[in-house]
Amino acid sequence: MVHVTGLTDGDHGFHIHEKGDFSAPDASSAGAHFNPTNAAHGGPAAPVHHAGDFGNLGSKGGIAHLQLDVAGISLGTGPSSIMGRAVVVHEKADDFTTQPTGNAGARVGCGVIRSEESPDAPTPTETEKAPTPAAGSGSGAAPK
Secondary structure, three states, X not given: OEEEEOOOOEEEEEEEEOOOOOOOOOOHHHOOEOOOOOOOOOOOOOOOOOOOEEEEEEEEOOEEEEOOOOOXXXXXXXXXXXXXXXXXXXXXXXXXXXXXXXXXXXXXXXXXXXXXXXXXXXXXXXXXXXXXXXXXXXXXXXXX
16 A cells, blocks of 8 residues: 655655665665566556556645555565665656656656665665666566
């Protein structure tokens, strides 16, 4: 379940990104969309898409809600885990087509996925990080 406030009205791309690192002012330090299988970018219902492709958040009155069941990711450990990774809201709607990002624009909101049991757990290490996407695939993702 996602609840976001402070957005402009309209649709905003919503993805899970590789790293829970927001040290860069534009949040580019969060890396690309979470994509452990090196799939092409697409919508969450498409047969092929990044694990972190969660579609769009529709904002009305500055508030957006989304509930989404997502296959191919986990809250545990291992290469499909999203724990410690970034959840990112983008400035524009994801078009589900443009590679590798869906042409969703700047990153306007970010957070790190953590459990209540381990709120200070470290972000994924370099060895746990998703592999570098192949040419033509890309960055992006987000979970339930």
